[in-house]
Amino acid sequence: MRFLYLLSLIGFLWLHLNGVSAGGIANRYFLEKQRFLLEILHHLHEPLLNDQWRSLGEHLVSDKTQYVVYNDQMADFYEALSRGRLVPREVYFNPQFPKHYQQSLGLFYFFYHTRDWITLWQNICWARVHVNPGLFLHALSQVLLKREDYQALVMPKIYELWPESYHNEATVRSARNFNFANWIRQQNAFTNQLQEVQQILPQELQPIWLEGNLRSSTKWFEAMADVHILRLTEPQRGQHSLQQLIDDIGWQSYWYYINMGIAQTENSSQELQEWWYNQLGQLLARYKLERYAQQLPYKHLTLLKEDNRSTPHLLTWLNQRFRQVTLSTTKKVTEALQTLETNVAEAIFSRRYMLTNGSTIDLEAADNWRIGLRELFPFDLTQLQTESASEPQLLLDLRTSLRSPDFYYYAERLLRSYRWYRQALQPTLKSSVRPTDLRIDAMEITPLITYDEPVDVDLSNLLHARHFNYDGHFMWPFTLQQRQYRLQQEPFSFSLQVTSNKTQSIIIRLFLTTAENGSGSVNREPFYQLDSFLTVLYEGVNRITRDSRQISGLIGDHISLTELHQYVRLAEQEDFDFPLNISTPNCGFPRRLILPRGGRQKPLRLRLLIVATVYDFKARQANELNCDFSKGVSRWDELPLGYPFERYLEQETEAEHLLGDHSFWQPVEITHLDRLHRE
Missing domain, CATH: 1.10.1280.10 (Di-copper center containing domain from catechol oxidase)
Known part of the structure; x- marks a missing residue:
């Protein structure tokens, strides 16, 4: 058995030395890492059942030479460990509590400063077995967000790892009490009755379309072939509130x-x-x-x-x-x-x-x-x-x-x-931020429509861990989903007609606000920035078109925890080319939530504000969409983020910033369609 561990260590060492991918497709060393990560994060609230990882995690690596830096926070953490003063496993973890925060910082550095994957691997196994689950997940998440050499690994979404905090008590208790063996025995007895948990076909999972087209391909059906897809009975229609x-x-x-x-x-x-x-x-x-x-x-x-x-x-x-x-x-x-x-x-x-x-x-x-x-x-x-x-x-x-x-x-x-x-x-911004010799003449926009969309959310981490371990082997025989209804919107597009007396580059910012355009300061109204983008104007009349799917910083739906594991398993069998961008970025805002719920009998009336500013050739692309802030954030120019609403506008500055040829107000309406009517 020890020899097998040694072989695994050699494989992981090669992974660290040789990189993780070739041409955007994961190699076998990456896949071993990814599978380990999914297994170690499986059922965080329960004891680890994998004997291999438990044996590897008997001790925290205390040799200081195995770390690039050994700082005071690490020393304090190790002293707390030695004195038996770590946050107990059975305590609610909150990083805003000083003791919890300091220990999470120490464990983070025990992960972050490791010289190689071997040391990190052992420390992760040790922490999974011996450390408070909340503290462990907090520190590990930080490392995977901040260590560039491990950022390619896919971290399952927090609401799938820790579903308790995102679903009501009745759902959590139903999932925790579910017994797969009893459910199988009762199927025939309750064939004609509505059961709390029902098995569904793969093609019934919603939404059908995921980023990367991962749920409608033949490989998806192949990956999910051995998985029973179970769904909690639909609750009442989502709150229209x-x-x-x-x-x-x-x-x-x-x-x-x-x-x-x-x-x-x-x-x-x-x-x-x-x-x-x-x-x-x-x-x-x-x-x-x-x-x-x-x-x-x-x-x-x-x-x-x-x-x-x-x-x-x-x-x-x-x-x-x-x-x-x-x-x-x-x-x-x-x-x-x-x-x-x-x-x-x-x-x-x-x-x-x-x-x-x-x-x-x-x-x-x-x-x-x-x-x-x-x-x-x-x-x-x-x-x-x-x-x-x-x-x-x-x-x-x-x-x-x-x-x-x-x-x-x-x-x-x-x-x-x-x-x-x-x-x-804040010093007054120079008037040069306003472009000259242009006029925004008109705007056209396609209908703005919202609706309630059915979606299935993966609750598999709520099920008991014993269902997933057989004779010392980790398996994923079924997944539990819950049907929910969420706010969704139809894609929309708009076009601007802009007249320019010269060739120039400008930044267009698009804000959504209320229809309250009477007396009073704009400071009382919310201005939600829908979009900002760079465009070039040529002398004469320009037509600028834009689709809502082009708006940066937004994300669609991602692959679930169960599907991710099954794709890794399929790739390890060399039956699937596992892409390194298989999941959506963590710090992206849901594209489906940028519009408020529309009106049913009568459309919701709002306004759009379009503001043009000069492009100063200081645009910068960073990686904040992936929660990587090490190199700052992306921006088009040196104007304050949220301009001109980063500060309160006085009446004279309101006119200067929001009125003139460089700005345009457009009334819009949002309609909400009933899901049944859509079908």
Whole structure:
């Protein structure tokens, strides 16, 4: 047996030395890594059943020479291990609790600083067996997001690895109590009765179309040939309310991944701060547009009263119930925001700010306003720590925070201070950002249509691990799916007619906002940036066309956890060329959520704002879509992200930025079609 382990180690060593792919197709060394990763992440909440990985994970590698760097965080982690003070396995993990955060940082570096895959492999096995599952997943996710040599490995989506936090309690309990052997025996007895779990044909899985056309190919049917596809009985039709958006697993996981990507980023720069606040502003604007569509108050959000808070009915892997924000948390967050607002007001009034090192700077000198911005406004949520992590709360868990209505109230207050500061201290942008000798004449847009789409979500990690291990071998005999309904939209396109007196390059920004165009400041309305792109104008009349599927930063549907494993198995049998881009990027926003739900009897009326700015030849392509912020973020120019809404606009600047030949307002309508009518 030891000899077999040695052979496996040699194979993994060759993988590390020879790379992972050739021409975008995974080789066998990569596939071995990928299969190991899927098996080690399978059923995180249960003890590891694979004897090979358990034997390999008997000890953490303590030899300091096996690490590129051995830092203080690693030393502290190893001391906590030696003294038996690691976070217990049966404790709810929250990286915003100081002790949990420090230990996750130490384990992260024990992974990140390894010299080779062999050491990392052993440390992963050790941590999977001996470390709190939440802490283990947090540290491993960070490594796979940040180590360039391992970024090609596909990490299953968080809502498939940790389904408890994304599905209601009834669904979780049904999945956990499912017994495949009993289900097989009962099939004949209940042939004519509606069962809670039903077997479906592969072609019945929804959605049919995945990124890369992976669910409709003959290879997919071959990969899934030996898998029983089971589905929990359909629940009631999805809520036609605000809840459908904030419960959407794509909406929630987007926030989780962008914060995971930013955490522990070496290049934690001003640019990342600006990007994070822009994403927060985008989420708030999109949330407010959904409230507007649902005819709910949206201009000024308020905290829900205790009597109006509903139980979330979500569980952790320990069967603890998530709860809404406690009074102590509300008090602490409110006090922190009040302190921030006071400090911002004092900085604006005095034009001076005392830094954490005790020195005072003049905020109007040079670029000192940027230094003040950086110190006043934190953006790495793992640093916003709490005193206790004993009970799970929606707001304090990155996986569930967007489910909490309080999140949007706090976000609005935070962004209000952020924009006030920029309005008061950010230098006025030069008029040269407005292109000259052009006029946006007209816009045409195809119908905007939303609908409720049926989709199956993989719950296989909720099933008991014993169903997947036979005589010491890991197998995947079936998958459990749940049918849900989610908001979807038809692709749309638009065209602009622009007249230019010269050849010039411009940036077009497209914003979606409400139809409230009466008196009052635009600062009261949400502006959600749908698109931004570079285009070239030639002298005369130009026709610019754009399709919604061209919008950058958006993603479609990805391959599920079960399908990913089956494709790896098929590729190891040399029956499938496993592509390295088989999954969607983690930090992409769901393409299907960029439009709010339309109206049924009468269309939802909104407006589009098109703004043209000068292209300054400083565009940069980065890799933030894959949560890799090591080289910054992509941008078209040096204008602030979210321009011109990164700060509050006064009446005179409103006219300057939003009115003129370089801008155009277009009324639009969104219609919601019933799914049955579509069929």
